[in-house]
Amino acid sequence: MRDTFPLPHLSITFFFTLLLAAFPSYAVVSAPVISVHDGDTLTVLIEHRPVRVRLTDIDAPELRQPFGTRSRQSLADLCFGKSAALDVRSLDRYGRTLAQVTCAGTDANAEQVRRGYAWIFTRYARADSPLYTLQSEARAAHRGLWSDPAPTPPWRWRGNGR
Secondary structure (H helix, E strand, O other): OOOOOOOOOHHHHHHHHHHHHHOOOOEEEEEEEEEEEEOOEEEEEEOOEEEEEEEOOEEOOOOOOOOHHHHHHHHHHHHOOOEEEEEEEEEOOOOOEEEEEEEOOEEHHHHHHHOOOOEEOOOOOOOOOOHHHHHHHHHHOOOHHHHOOOOOOHHHHHHOOO
């Protein structure tokens, strides 16, 4: 008979809650990326459990939205199958880990904006964020979603019932 039992799903949430409480601005975890859901959400493996991670300060097109599939592919090219360094910030209302994500030395959050595959999520990003410069450059160069003359931000697209 085993002395141990598998950790329940909530234990990962509890782990991150404790981590954030102990080290609010220095909670960095490394974990392999096992899947990419869309342009701003991926899954890593921590303690043999999948953990859904939402990239902070950006919002990528939804999969069924124009550029959604390309945004997902861009994040997959950056992170899938690689080890990600997660600078954990908090948990969102869906229980996802919110983090600044670095894959193979590349800031994935910033790179998605630089490539034109994500907007700055102005509701959450700091006013002095370097992401604003990257977004302006992507827009001026008509990269990614900025090649559309009137791209619809995902928060508006979701709000319009798609």
